[in-house]
Amino acid sequence: MPRAPSHEIPRPQLLAERAFASLERFLHIEAVSGAFLLLAAAGALIWANSPYASSYAALWHAPLSVGLGDRVFSQSLHFWINDALMTVFFLVVGMEIRREIHEGALSDLRQAGLPLAAALGGVVVPALIYTALNADPASRAGWAVPTATDIAFAVGVLALLGRSIPGNIRVFLLALAIIDDIAAVLIIAFFYSDGLQYSGFLVALLGILMVVGLQRIGIGSALVYVAPGAVIWSGLLMTGAHPTLAGVILGMMTPVRSVPMREQPLDALSRAIGDLLGRKAESNLDVGQLAGPLRQLRLAQREMRPPVVRVQTALHPWVAYGIMPLFALANAGVALDGVDLSMPGPQWVMVGVAVALVAGKAIGVIGASWLVVRLGWCRLPPGVSWNGVCLIGLLAGIGFTMSIFIAMLAFTDESLLAAAKLGVLLGSLTAAILGLAWGVALVRRRA
Numbered sequence: 001m002p003r004a005p006s007h008e009i010p011r012p013q014l015l016a017e018r019a020f021a022s023l024e025r026f027l028h029i030e031a032v033s034g035a036f037l038l039l040a041a042a043g044a045l046i047w048a049n050s051p052y053a054s055s056y057a058a059l060w061h062a063p064l065s066v067g068l069g070d071r072v073f074s075q076s077l078h079f080w081i082n083d084a085l086m087t088v089f090f091l092v093v094g095m096e097i098r099r100e101i102h103e104g105a106l107s108d109l110r111q112a113g114l115p116l117a118a119a120l121g122g123v124v125v126p127a128l129i130y131t132a133l134n135a136d137p138a139s140r141a142g143w144a145v146p147t148a149t150d151i152a153f154a155v156g157v158l159a160l161l162g163r164s165i166p167g168n169i170r171v172f173l174l175a176l177a178i179i180d181d182i183a184a185v186l187i188i189a190f191f192y193s194d195g196l197q198y199s200g201f202l203v204a205l206l207g208i209l210m211v212v213g214l215q216r217i218g219i220g221s222a223l224v225y226v227a228p229g230a231v232i233w234s235g236l237l238m239t240g241a242h243p244t245l246a247g248v249i250l251g252m253m254t255p256v257r258s259v260p261m262r263e264q265p266l267d268a269l270s271r272a273i274g275d276l277l278g279r280k281a282e283s284n285l286d287v288g289q290l291a292g293p294l295r296q297l298r299l300a301q302r303e304m305r306p307p308v309v310r311v312q313t314a315l316h317p318w319v320a321y322g323i324m325p326l327f328a329l330a331n332a333g334v335a336l337d338g339v340d341l342s343m344p345g346p347q348w349v350m351v352g353v354a355v356a357l358v359a360g361k362a363i364g365v366i367g368a369s370w371l372v373v374r375l376g377w378c379r380l381p382p383g384v385s386w387n388g389v390c391l392i393g394l395l396a397g398i399g400f401t402m403s404i405f406i407a408m409l410a411f412t413d414e415s416l417l418a419a420a421k422l423g424v425l426l427g428s429l430t431a432a433i434l435g436l437a438w439g440v441a442l443v444r445r446r447a
Contacts, residue, residue, distance in 0.1 A: 034156020048333030094251015121368025126360030146356035148402035204235030353423030397431030
């Protein structure tokens with residue numbers, strides 16, 4: 001049955017179509033996703049310090065079980081968020097790294113040199129500052145907490161400054177944050193995965209071989225890769241390494257080219273549409289005969305974009321507006337009356353994290369950038385001044401998601417963990433305010 005002309009479509013349907021189109025555009029605005037993350041963190045902090053604080057702790061420690069027959073796997077809701085759902089977050093991180101290495105700011109070593117040096121400075125200097133302020137071995141375990149940059153928050157704050165900020169500043173910040181993510185993944189793998197059970201690596205290797213096999217036979221549907229991804233996740237969980245690293249592995253293995261087809265996707269798309277239009281003119285049209293052209297149409301439409309772009313685009317709203325705010329809600333709830341800052345351990349952990357994020361990140365990023373430019377090894381990108389580098393250094397101090405994640409791996413002592421989380425919240429908020437203020441001044445000077 002032919003579609004009714006647009007003037008005959010019911011008005012509620014037209015309004016719904018426009019609303020959903022606007023919502024889709026809205027969900028891809030980075031500043032909005034950063035705001036959602038901030039609201040979730042603020043909500044967790046208020047909830048954990050309200051008269052209903054006991055319900056906050058009880059909710060995240062409630063058991064959630066999955067099983068088949070006599071085999072039951074039971075863990076807390078907190079585990080399913082931090083160890084399972086965050087795997088999808090790390091999957092997107094892995095795909096971002098894959099894209100940048102293939103065709104982005106990390107594809108050319110000369111172009112990647114400056115953000116690479118800046119990111120390394122932004123990892124080393126905060127770690128040194130934190131270690132200098134925390135001599136006790138138990139407190140020193142959190143040396144990596146202030147080394148990470150939160151992409152969503154940092155790019156979201158930068159987006160609030162509008163289009164007056166040169167595009168190369170955003171590229172520089174994005175490349176720096178991605179290199180930071182690579183460093184954070186390596187730190188988690190090498191420093192926070194103690195007592196490994198190496199038999200689990202065989203299970204993870206089996207999952208990797210399953211992924212390679214599916215790719216070699218040309219399977220392009222993302223859903224098919226859920227099963228081997230679960231095998232990799234289970235193997236890493238068995239080893240004692242953090243299972244979310246499975247997401248990074250899958251993301252890095254996501255192809256940057258579409259599945260090979262007998263003809264180019266655009267040609268296949270044109271041929272399938274022509275076939276459908278030709279059948280439309282038939283007097284006795286059999287709907288069942290449309291199955292073949294429609295299947296070719298869906299396949300060609302899917303392969304118009306490489307898998308790494310297609311999957312990342314599909315997952316972005318779920319990660320930005322679901323998984324990350326949920327992670328913030330489950331982990332940012334620090335009970336202030338439970339942080340005993342009169343004790344030197346928690347006190348210096350909080351101070352060390354906050355100072356290292358705000359001052360250490362800025363000094364490391366700006367100092368390393370100045371050094372490599374001064375030595376003639378790199379040049380500032382077009383449109384990026386030293387004021388722009390200072391803006392990037394300040395925004396790099398927003399370490400919310402990954403910093404809290406590392407803190408939970410670093411500390412088993414609840415008082416030290418709470419102090420570290422509080423330091424992350426204070427440091428990230430201060431860095432965001434300073435970066436926003438510096439950016440506003442920069443925009444006014446440019447105007």
